[in-house]
Each structure stands twice: as C-alpha cells, then as structure tokens.
Amino acid sequence: MKKLGILLGLILLALAAVIVFKTYTHPFAKLSAEQPEPLKVPVSEHSVKRFATGLQYNTVSYIDSAENPFPVYDSFRLYVREAYPRVFSNLKDTLINGHQLLLVWKGSNPSLKPLLFMSHYDVVAPGAHEHDEDAIGQNMFDMSEDPAPLPTEEFSKWNYPPFSGAVTEGRIHGRGAIDMKGVVFALLESVDTLLAQQFVPQRDIYIALDPDEEVGGLRGAAHLATYLKNQGIRFETIFDEGGIVASPGTAEGINQNIAFVGIAEKGVVAYRIKVKGTGGHSSMPPLQTAAGRAAIIMQRLENNQLPQRMIKPTADFMNIAGAGMGFTGRMAIANQWLFQGMLFKQMAKTPQANALTRTTTAITQLKGSDGNNVLAPVVEVVINFRILPGETSQDVLAHIKKACEGFEVEIDAPRIPVEPSNVSPTDGRGYDIIQDAVGQLYPGTLVTPYLTIGATDCKHMGELSDRIYRFMPVLLNPFEQRSIHNFNEYMSIDNYGRMISYYSYLMQQFDKK
Structure with missing residues (x-):
C-alpha cells in the first residue's frame, strides 16, 4: 500500500508539473501596460458633408418588403452618383434586381483574383429594435458575468432626429451612421481619393452596396451572389462588416483595444x-x-x-x-x-x-x-x-x-435555413493586411479572430471565396456599441477618417507584400 501511495503521489506531482508547464508556456497574447492613442486622420468638411447628407435618406428595410420606401432607395443611389462623379465615371456600375448596386474598378493585371468590399445602405427603423432581424443593441464583446449597466436614459430618445445627419462636437449623427452607411461612404471616399491620385489597383476591385442586409439580404446580396457565380467570378478575399475595435476593458484584465476580426459566421x-x-x-x-x-x-x-x-x-x-x-x-x-x-x-x-x-x-x-x-x-x-x-x-x-x-x-421552417459559414484562414494576405492596417491606425491594439454571431450579407458569398473577413475598423466604447440598432447612433469624425484610411490602405497595399 505504501508503494502504491508513493506511486500515486508521483503521478499527481507529474500531472501538476505538466499543468503548470503548459499554463506558463501557452501562447497567450503579450499584454502592454499602456494603450497608445489611435492615429488621427484628417477628414475634409466636404467628405463629412457627403456622408452626413447620405444619412438624411430614410432607407429603412422591413421583413415585409412591401413596407420598404423604394423611391427613397432610388433617390439615395442617385444622390451617391451625383456626390461622387469621379467614382461613377471611372468604375463600371451595375444595378441588380432593382436595388443592389455593384461597382467594378478594373485592375492592371486581369490574371489576379479580384477583391470584394461589401456594405449595405439599408438601415433599421429609428425606434430601438423595431422590424430588424438581427438587432444587437448591447456590448456584444463583454464577456463578464455581470456587465456594468449602461445609463438607460441615453437610449430613451434621439438627441437629434434620426435622419438629420446632424454634425456636432466631432460626431455625425443618424440611423445607419455605424451600421452601415459609414462603410458605404468610407469606401466611396477611398476610391475617390485614390482616383484623384491616379492610382490603379493590380487586381479588379468590386464594391457592393446592398439594399436589404438588415432583413436577410434575399433581394440584394443573394441576387448578387447568383450574378457573380453566373459570371464565373471567384474572389481572392471578401471584406464585410462584423467585428470592431473594442475599447480597453472589454476583456477582464486587458487594458488595450481588441480588434475582433470575424473569420466565421454562425x-x-x-x-x-x-x-x-x-x-x-x-x-x-x-x-x-x-x-x-x-x-x-x-x-x-x-x-x-x-x-x-x-x-x-x-x-x-x-x-x-x-x-x-x-x-x-x-x-x-x-x-x-x-x-x-x-x-x-x-x-x-x-x-x-x-x-x-x-x-x-x-x-x-x-x-x-x-x-x-x-x-x-x-x-x-x-x-x-x-x-x-x-x-x-x-x-x-x-x-x-x-x-x-x-x-x-x-x-x-418558416424561412429558408442559413447554414454556418466555413472558417477562413488566419494566414495569408487577407488576414495579414487587416492586421497591418489595424496596427497602423490603432497602435498597441490586440487583433484576434472571432466568431461573428449576428448574420451579415457575406453569408450568401460562401461559394465565391475561401477567405471572407468580417470587420469594421472603428473604435467603439460600450456606449457606442449599444447605440447600434438603438437610439442615438452616431459615427465620430475620428472614426470616419480612420475608416477611409483603412480602405485606402487595403486597396493600395494588398499586392505590395
């Protein structure tokens, strides 16, 4: 019995040693004691005004499409065309199924697979959680058991009319400012700026402006996917919305920003x-x-x-x-x-x-x-x-x-099931260039792969690329995260400037490494 006890003790000691060794050698992230300030990217008043005006269009989408204000959709697309004449005179634009807009910027090397940047111009209704299919309206990245409560009075009304596009105190207010007209206009600003600099990408760049992401994308992105498949097009990488840069304190004990890059979707x-x-x-x-x-x-x-x-x-x-x-x-x-x-x-x-x-x-x-x-x-x-x-x-x-x-x-099943996506790789140019861009715009930020829980339009694109990344390059605190699909949604001008810089960087640098 004594020998057996000694043997068991030795086994437990060895087990404890293995556990401690694996704990201290596990590849956890290396933390920094300080979080540097994000890069300050200047934005012209003209660029801010173009975005703010776009927020004045009530492009709400509803599950019952008969409720959709389609004439407003038409007016919005006409406004975008008039606001960015250089973009629409240099890129080929195609209207699919009445409201899905696709822009194509031809590259210098047709042998390379193209890139696709996705965004949507529809928004949810101004009242919190009205008619939307996938409202979040909370800090989706707070992993604590008892998240700190946020002041509810801030979300009981709009401080500025939801379709005013008001610009005050460094913020651009309105429904869709974050989700997702900010990306629509940041993409257009990026292309406009690069065209003015006479930049020509090596590979074709596709930009999709979707009309009904908030209710599943069946009239927009689904038809776009069919159109692209019929054209025989496959993309090197697809970029869409998903994760964000969350402010320090999102994860317990981490006083750094964390960039959540969605590599898969439920x-x-x-x-x-x-x-x-x-x-x-x-x-x-x-x-x-x-x-x-x-x-x-x-x-x-x-x-x-x-x-x-x-x-x-x-x-x-x-x-x-x-x-x-x-x-x-x-x-x-x-x-x-x-x-x-x-x-x-x-x-x-x-x-x-x-x-x-x-x-x-x-x-x-x-x-x-x-x-x-x-x-x-x-x-x-x-x-x-x-x-x-x-x-x-x-x-x-x-x-x-x-x-x-x-x-x-x-x-x-009342509606057609949407199967989960494949998991995109975290090696290769698609993921690497996101890391590079985040590192430049948000120094000291930790970048992590992430599972996107809410639905996005790239759920329709699984057959068109093996590399789909869901990430929006904005730094949001818990209050701003909660404003998504809620009252008082706004985009800070600082975030808007970094978004424009981010997409410009991806378009310019994708083929340089």
Whole structure:
C-alpha cells in the first residue's frame, strides 16, 4: 500500500508539473501596460458633408418588403452618383434586381483574383429594435458575468432626429451612421481619393452596396451572389462588416483595444413546432393539454441543448482573453484536455460567451388559444437557433425531433435555413493586411479572430471565396456599441477618417507584400 501511495503521489506531482508547464508556456497574447492613442486622420468638411447628407435618406428595410420606401432607395443611389462623379465615371456600375448596386474598378493585371468590399445602405427603423432581424443593441464583446449597466436614459430618445445627419462636437449623427452607411461612404471616399491620385489597383476591385442586409439580404446580396457565380467570378478575399475595435476593458484584465476580426459566421434557422392535443372547453380538460405538451418540449430543448464545442475562432480569442485572467482561468484554457468541462461551464454563465461555444436555443414565439376558457387543439412554438460552424440545420432538426418524442407534432421552417459559414484562414494576405492596417491606425491594439454571431450579407458569398473577413475598423466604447440598432447612433469624425484610411490602405497595399 505504501508503494502504491508513493506511486500515486508521483503521478499527481507529474500531472501538476505538466499543468503548470503548459499554463506558463501557452501562447497567450503579450499584454502592454499602456494603450497608445489611435492615429488621427484628417477628414475634409466636404467628405463629412457627403456622408452626413447620405444619412438624411430614410432607407429603412422591413421583413415585409412591401413596407420598404423604394423611391427613397432610388433617390439615395442617385444622390451617391451625383456626390461622387469621379467614382461613377471611372468604375463600371451595375444595378441588380432593382436595388443592389455593384461597382467594378478594373485592375492592371486581369490574371489576379479580384477583391470584394461589401456594405449595405439599408438601415433599421429609428425606434430601438423595431422590424430588424438581427438587432444587437448591447456590448456584444463583454464577456463578464455581470456587465456594468449602461445609463438607460441615453437610449430613451434621439438627441437629434434620426435622419438629420446632424454634425456636432466631432460626431455625425443618424440611423445607419455605424451600421452601415459609414462603410458605404468610407469606401466611396477611398476610391475617390485614390482616383484623384491616379492610382490603379493590380487586381479588379468590386464594391457592393446592398439594399436589404438588415432583413436577410434575399433581394440584394443573394441576387448578387447568383450574378457573380453566373459570371464565373471567384474572389481572392471578401471584406464585410462584423467585428470592431473594442475599447480597453472589454476583456477582464486587458487594458488595450481588441480588434475582433470575424473569420466565421454562425448559421441561423427558426423551426416551428405544431404540438397537437385535444381541443374543447376548459371545464373538461384532458390530463395533458397541447399547451402542456408544448411546455414539456420547450423544457427539454432548454435543459438539453446542443453540446458546447471549442472551434478555432473561439480558441484563438481565448488566447487573447486569457492573457488578462488569473492563474486558474489561464490554467483551464491552456489545459483543455483536462479542464474543458470546467471552462465550458464558466462560459455558459454569460450569453455572449455561451454563444461562442454552442448552437444556441431561443424560444421566440408561442401561439395557443384565443380564449381563456378554450383548449387549443394545436399549440405553435417557434424556436430560433444560431448554428455553430461544424453543425447544420439538419443536426438541429434531429435534435428537435428527439425532444418531441412521445408527442404528435409537425415541424417546419418558416424561412429558408442559413447554414454556418466555413472558417477562413488566419494566414495569408487577407488576414495579414487587416492586421497591418489595424496596427497602423490603432497602435498597441490586440487583433484576434472571432466568431461573428449576428448574420451579415457575406453569408450568401460562401461559394465565391475561401477567405471572407468580417470587420469594421472603428473604435467603439460600450456606449457606442449599444447605440447600434438603438437610439442615438452616431459615427465620430475620428472614426470616419480612420475608416477611409483603412480602405485606402487595403486597396493600395494588398499586392505590395
């Protein structure tokens, strides 16, 4: 027994040594004690005015496209054409499906694969979370269990009319300033400036201005993808919205900016479950009603969700977030072969971190009886799933069917499922040049791959490139992040200047290294 105890002690000692060694040698990010100031990029009054005027167009998109103000869309595109005559006289423009605009800047070397820059000019309604499909309206990068509350009075009204384009105190106010007319105008300003300098890119540059990203892109980006596939075009790299540069304090213990570059995107599917039972008067109910059966199914789905998994974007992000953690947190990340269960349990405590590690389950709609004394013969439940890369909508369907065992149900998907994207590589020119540009504009900023949780228009582009990156080069504090799809959205002029510089840099420098 004594020998056995010694042997077990030696094994435990060796195990502890391995854990400590792996913790201290794990490639966590190297942190800096200070965060340098971002680069100051001057912006002309003329450039600011062109952007501010563009915010005055009420280009709201709705799930029911019959509500869309299409004449305003037409007026907006006419305004853009008149505001940037040099761009539209030098680039070929094509209108697809009535409102999807595509600009093509011919390069000097047709043998090179082109680049695609995506943006959208539709916006959500001025009221917070009205009609939009994918509202965020919060600090999406706050990984703490108890995020600090933000002052709600700041989001109870607009300080300036949402379509005023007011310019005050270094800010450009209006719905869509960040999401995503800022990128629309930054791209146009970049091209306009480079044309004035007589710059000619080596490879063709495509710029897409999409009309309905906020409601799924089925009228715009989906038709654009079909058009480009029919032309036989494949892109070297596609750039779209997604992550941002988040201000210091986003991750615990890290006092530096963090640039979140989306290298993958979750899929989305909503399944409707029709649970059948016995209808009639509530005075003579069966032992189990349709509503009761639906409640059991919902409880099964919430209590037994699809398993957590660690995928590459999240693993890479954990190497950044872990750098500011204490020894226990770093130990769990560095030794997931032993502590992954503990790590997942901790991540599951916050909605943001949980969403990075699993296909999420959200019960969003219920429909039962119209009367308080009437038994519904059928109860409908709609559940929204955000699908982690590596799983499919069919995996989700199989998961639902298992939860419905023992009950008579019908299951359908009211909208076409969007499968999760492939994971783009973090080596090669596409990702590297984003890092280079961020380093110049935001010195001292940590750059991390990231899983984009909300849907973007590049979900339609998966067949057109192996390298799709979702990133908008703006530095946002928690207040500014929360203004997205909320009240008081604005773009600082400093951020706008850096956006113009960022896209100019990518277009000029892509083929220089």
